Amino acid sequence: MPGKKINVAVAGATGAVGNQMISCLEEADFPVQSIKLLASARSVGRKLRFKGDLFAVEELKENSFKGMDIALFSAGGGTSERYAPHAANDGCVVVDNSSAWRMDPDVPLVVPEVNPHAIAQYTKKGIIANPNCSTIQLVVALNPIHKKYGIQRVVVSTYQAVSGTGKKAIDELFDQTRALINFLNCENKVYPHRIAFNCLPHIDTFMPNGYTKEEIKMVNETRKILEDDTIGVTATTVRVPVFHSHSESVNVETKDPISAQEVRSLLENTPGIKVVDDPENNLYPLATEAAGQDLTLVGRIRDDDSIANGINMWIVADNIRKGAATNAVQIARVLADNYL
Numbered sequence: 402m403p404g405k406k407i408n409v410a411v412a413g414a415t416g417a418v419g420n421q422m423i424s425c426l427e428e429a430d431f432p433v434q435s436i437k438l439l440a441s442a443r444s445v446g447r448k449l450r451f452k453g454d455l456f457a458v459e460e461l462k463e464n465s466f467k468g469m470d471i472a473l474f475s476a477g478g479g480t481s482e483r484y485a486p487h488a489a490n491d492g493c494v495v496v497d498n499s500s501a502w503r504m505d506p507d508v509p510l511v512v513p514e515v516n517p518h519a520i521a522q523y524t525k526k527g528i529i530a531n532p533n534c535s536t537i538q539l540v541v542a543l544n545p546i547h548k549k550y551g552i553q554r555v556v557v558s559t560y561q562a563v564s565g566t567g568k569k570a571i572d573e574l575f576d577q578t579r580a581l582i583n584f585l586n587c588e589n590k591v592y593p594h595r596i597a598f599n600c601l602p603h604i605d606t607f608m609p610n611g612y613t614k615e616e617i618k619m620v621n622e623t624r625k626i627l628e629d630d631t632i633g634v635t636a637t638t639v640r641v642p643v644f645h646s647h648s649e650s651v652n653v654e655t656k657d658p659i660s661a662q663e664v665r666s667l668l669e670n671t672p673g674i675k676v677v678d679d680p681e682n683n684l685y686p687l688a689t690e691a692a693g694q695d696l697t698l699v700g701r702i703r704d705d706d707s708i709a710n711g712i713n714m715w716i717v718a719d720n721i722r723k724g725a726a727t728n729a730v731q732i733a734r735v736l737a738d739n740y741l
């Protein structure tokens with residue numbers, strides 16, 4: 402029912418994504434009746450601003466969600482696993498940014514431009530999952546291509562910003578860079594190797610098959626959101642010394658004949674996408690351009706002449722905004738307007 406005011410809780414409010422969630426609620430002029438900002442006991446005493454007013458951070462507890470309508474969670478998988486069921490039991494719908502619930506068959510995994518209809522399934526557990534940041538920007542671009550040409554296989558390599566790991570990783574890249582340009586030694590605390598002036602082909606933990614969990618998330622989540630388990634997806638995920646925005650090199654093979662020219666105009670007419678593809682003028686998607694806004698930028702769209710029906714493209718989006726906070730707030734908006 403559009404017009405209803407919502408009591409909103411943000412769990413993980415002091416973190417990189419939680420903080421952005423608060424800003425996104427503000428920017429989207431979300432119909433907030435009341436807001437509750439939750440984090441660990443360490444943050445009690447801190448105050449955060451929402452729409453000009455300061456709100457005290459409260460400790461996240463099992464009974465934090467009584468009287469709340471929607472809770473946006475970004476406080477890590479373990480925290481979501483433990484507290485989301487309590488929120489749901491108290492009638493507060495959880496939009497969870499962690500990977501804890503994404504592949505649960507009773508939990509919808511939603512990108513509002515792609516599968517908004519899945520939100521209706523929230524009634525099964527009272528939880529809606531926000532996909533992995535790299536998956537969100539990928540499926541925003543893949544969805545119109547899949548609908549028109551039928552995707553056979555996707556090969557994706559990511560170039561992921563440190564902000565996806567949280568505040569500590571942002572500090573680590575900053576501190577290491579400053580140390581190295583001053584010829585000082587630096588410490589590796591967050592990542593197993595130096596991230597400054599380096600690329601780490603290692604995001605999340607390794608699985609017995611040699612892939613990382615991040616890579617497997619991209620495979621499984623892409624299929625779940627596009628609602629097609631026959632799509633072949635293979636991923637290599639790499640952390641790079643960039644603060645904001647993930648970039649992706651994507652090769653798509655389709656069942657039907659496809660051309661770069663057609664894909665360019667298809668994506669130009671897709672909500673949520675901005676095509677930036679004018680190489681003659683050095684225009685292509687850049688992490689620095691994507692940062693701070695909500696569109697998924699797509700460029701370098703070109704035919705893959707090595708296969709019958711294939712294209713290559715370069716996809717960039719702000720991982721903390723569209724890859725996390727914005728997508729969660731967009732889900733909450735559909736929920737508030739249509740279901741609560």
Ligand code: A2P
Nearest residue numbers: 413414415416417440441443444461476567568
């Ligand atoms: P806190 O700041 O009190 O530690 P990031 O991913 O940027 O590191 O942020 C993680 C967020 O999740 C922070 O808001 C953090 O709160 C919160 N958080 C982490 N562990 C817990 C927990 N056990 N209970 C509640 N909040 C947590």
